[in-house]
Amino acid sequence: MIDDDAVRHIANLSKIEVDDDEIQEFKRDFERIIEFFNRLDEIDPDVEPTYNVIPLKNVVRKDMPRKPLDREKVLANAKFREEGYFKGPRVVE
Numbered sequence: 068m069i070d071d072d073a074v075r076h077i078a079n080l081s082k083i084e085v086d087d088d089e090i091q092e093f094k095r096d097f098e099r100i101i102e103f104f105n106r107l108d109e110i111d112p113d114v115e116p117t118y119n120v121i122p123l124k125n126v127v128r129k130d131m132p133r134k135p136l137d138r139e140k141v142l143a144n145a146k147f148r149e150e151g152y153f154k155g156p157r158v159v160e
Contacts (some may be wrong), residue, residue, distance in 0.1 A: 069098055071094070074094055
């Protein structure tokens, strides 16, 4: 099914380098993956899909407007703060 050139092509697309031993290993892995998907094709098409095994719905509270917390009270336990806001580490340098 999968030949060495296909594995090299996939490795190139993935930007990884593979040697000859790894090519053989990847061939076996890809063939097992394709075999698994072929087995999925054998499933009876009349079977209803199961998206969620347990029929639960999200339980959320009703969003009610109320007075916000005082800024000083919110920042009371903040280790780092600046000009009335939480201060975090730099993300972009």
